[in-house]
Amino acid sequence: MFHSVGLEEHPWAWSHISEPVETFEAKIALLRRKGYNGVFWHELYEHMAGRRTLPDNSIFLTFDDGYLDNWVHVYPILKKYGMKGTIFVSPDFVDPSNLVRPNLDDAAAGNVGMDELTVAGFLNWAEMREMEKSGLIDVQSHAMTHTWYFSGPEIVSFHKPYDVTPHPWLFWNARPDRKPFYLNEDQQDFLPWGHPILAHEKSLAARRFFPDDEAVDEITSFVSARGGRKFFELQDWRPVIDNWIAESFDNGGLPGHYETDEARSARVTDELQNSKTLIETNLSKQVDFICWPGGANEERVHKIAKKIGYKSWTLGSQSQLEKRNRPGTDPGSIRRIGTSNVIDVKGRQCGNGGPRYQYMNIVAHQGSAAHTVALKALKLAALTLSLGGTK
Numbered sequence: 001m002f003h004s005v006g007l008e009e010h011p012w013a014w015s016h017i018s019e020p021v022e023t024f025e026a027k028i029a030l031l032r033r034k035g036y037n038g039v040f041w042h043e044l045y046e047h048m049a050g051r052r053t054l055p056d057n058s059i060f061l062t063f064d065d066g067y068l069d070n071w072v073h074v075y076p077i078l079k080k081y082g083m084k085g086t087i088f089v090s091p092d093f094v095d096p097s098n099l100v101r102p103n104l105d106d107a108a109a110g111n112v113g114m115d116e117l118t119v120a121g122f123l124n125w126a127e128m129r130e131m132e133k134s135g136l137i138d139v140q141s142h143a144m145t146h147t148w149y150f151s152g153p154e155i156v157s158f159h160k161p162y163d164v165t166p167h168p169w170l171f172w173n174a175r176p177d178r179k180p181f182y183l184n185e186d187q188q189d190f191l192p193w194g195h196p197i198l199a200h201e202k203s204l205a206a207r208r209f210f211p212d213d214e215a216v217d218e219i220t221s222f223v224s225a226r227g228g229r230k231f232f233e234l235q236d237w238r239p240v241i242d243n244w245i246a247e248s249f250d251n252g253g254l255p256g257h258y259e260t261d262e263a264r265s266a267r268v269t270d271e272l273q274n275s276k277t278l279i280e281t282n283l284s285k286q287v288d289f290i291c292w293p294g295g296a297n298e299e300r301v302h303k304i305a306k307k308i309g310y311k312s313w314t315l316g317s318q319s320q321l322e323k324r325n326r327p328g329t330d331p332g333s334i335r336r337i338g339t340s341n342v343i344d345v346k347g348r349q350c351g352n353g354g355p356r357y358q359y360m361n362i363v364a365h366q367g368s369a370a371h372t373v374a375l376k377a378l379k380l381a382a383l384t385l386s387l388g389g390t391k
Contacts, residue, residue, distance in 0.1 A: 001336040002063045005073045006119050011164050012183055018069075019341055025077045026355040027339070031059060034359065038084030040138045041289045041334075045312055048331035059362070060325075061085045062314075062336060064142060064291060066093055066128075068101070068121035075131050076104035084135075087128070088142035088291040091278040092172075095124040095180045120183040125282040132283060139283055141310070144275040146293040147172050149206040152199035153253035155245065158223075159195040160232040161188065167197060193231065194223025194241070196254060202296035204271065207264055211256040215249065268301055273308050292316060324365075337365050343382045350382035 004018035036059045039047075044060050046052035061078075063070050066089035078085050101124075102112045131137035148169045159170060171187035172179045178187060196219055198211060222244060223231050231237055249255065259267070276287045288311040292301075295316030305313060312332050315323065323335040340358040343351040353361075360378065363371040 001338050002061065002074075003065055004067045004069050005077075006069045007067070007183075010120055010183065012120075013164060013166050013168055019339065021073050021077075023341070023354060024073070025080075027358055028077055028081050028083055030355040030359055031362075032081045032083065036083075038078070038136075040084055041086055041140060041312065042138075044325060044334065045289075045331045048325055048327055048329055048334075050327045056366075060334075060336075062291065063087045064293075065146065066090065066123045066139075066142065068095070068123055068127075069119050071101070071123055071127040071131065072103040072117055072119050075134075075137060076108075078136055079105075079134065082136075084138070086138045086140055087123070087131075089123065089128070089139055089275075089279060090142040090144060090146040090293065091275055092145050092147075092176060092179050093122045095122045097124045098126055099124075100126050100130055122180045122183075128283055132285070139279060139285075139287075141272070141275045141279060141287050141290040143204060143290065143293050144271040144278075145172075145176075145203050147203045148200045149173070149203055150198040150209045150211065151201040151206045152209050153211065153256055154199045155196045155254065156199055157197040158219075158241065159188070159191050159193060159197060161193075161229055170195070170197065192220040192224065193228045194220045198254065202294045204268060204292060204301050205296035205298060208259040208267070209256055210259070211254040215254045215256070218248065219245065265300065265304065269304050269308070272301075272305055272310070276308060276310070289313065295319075324367075337361060343379060345379045345383045348383065348386070350379070350386040 002019075002024070003014075005024045006021045007018040008015055008020055010018070035057045037055065037057060038061050039054060039058045041060065043052060043054060044058075047054045047058075061083065063074060063085055066087055070087050074085065101118055102116065104117070106112050107114050107117060128137075128139050132139060148167075157167075159167075165171075165188060168182050168187070171182065171190040174190045175187070178185070178190070196211065196216060198209065200206070219241075222241065227233075234240065272290065275290075279285070279287045288309070290305060290310050290312075291314045295314070295318070297313065297316060297319075302313070312334060315333050315335050317338075320333070320335065323329065323333070325334050340353040340361045342349050343353050343357065357378070360371050360375045364375045
């Protein structure tokens with residue numbers, strides 16, 4: 001499971017899911033040297049269903065979210081090593097432009113300089129069509145919105161100035177038309193300062209809560225009357241607004257209403273159906289598979305997905321951790337493992353992983369006792385070193 005390549009230093013909330021281009025290429029090069037071959041989901045599905053045999057060195061490389069760097073960096077590197085990759089796209093984020101933008105291949109040919117490559121952003125349909133034509137890239141669904149929604153009346157924070165906002169989905173929901181551009185523009189003005197941030201969940205798992213507009217307006221007016229943006233420069237701004245809200249609203253929560261079960265089911269159906277339809281229409285293909293955004297899913301979502309026509313989906317990191325994608329196991333869901341860029345020991349980050357560490361994780365996951373032991377030894381050494389470094 002990959003996401004982005006080349007945005008690890010970009011100022012955005014999820015820079016941690018990106019990795020350096022050099023590291024990514026080294027990982028792909030190592031897999032190729034070890035004899036691995038990329039496969040697509042339909043091949044894996046048939047293999048798990050017992051209708052197709054794949055060699056033991058098959059690997060399914062996936063890239064979530066549809067970042068522009070998947071065209072600029074990932075695709076040229078996969079092409080260089082003859083590896084297949086699958087990109088999961090949420091159509092809400094697809095860039096509306098029509099021109100294919102330069103990538104590493106253009107830089108290598110001398111058509112553009114490396115510093116002229118645009119990396120931050122999202123794929124457009126033209127770039128996806130170009131990648132699919134190669135036979136090395138398959139585009140599948142990542143649902144429609146890939147957002148978060150309020151799920152209860154409890155206020156957990158407020159919209160205030162940030163250098164890097166931790167809640168960009170607030171602006172996605174306020175201005176869906178600007179979602180493809182959030183990596184390249186400051187969208188904090190899309191909402192008034194002080195807009196309450198309520199308890200929230202990922203879109204496919206949430207039962208949406210809609211706060212009363214009048215209550216929200218009261219809070220933002222309270223902040224506006226006290227200087228708007230400058231209100232948050234006050235040292236005691238939080239107790240000031242918390243005390244006022246406690247006096248103004250029952251239990252400190254906002255009045256509002258939840259969506260009905262019928263409305264929730266209709267919304268999820270639209271999420272899954274529209275994504276499938278748009279990808280199929282724009283890429284002239286069939287979409288059979290879906291990766292849940294953020295891993296959020298539940299039984300009602302599964303039922304809707306099956307009814308729409310999805311054949312299989314990814315499991316979240318907390319779902320069926322022992323499942324392996326082998327013949328005789330349910331092909332309706334697959335387990336993925338992460339790219340192992342951080343050596344993690346029981347929640348403690350003990351160092352940076354790399355190509356060799358990722359390879360050890362893959363082989364250990366496949367059942368190699370020797371690599372499982374070696375991986376444990378490596379983690380123990382990293383933990384010891386990190387503990388010694390903190391004394």
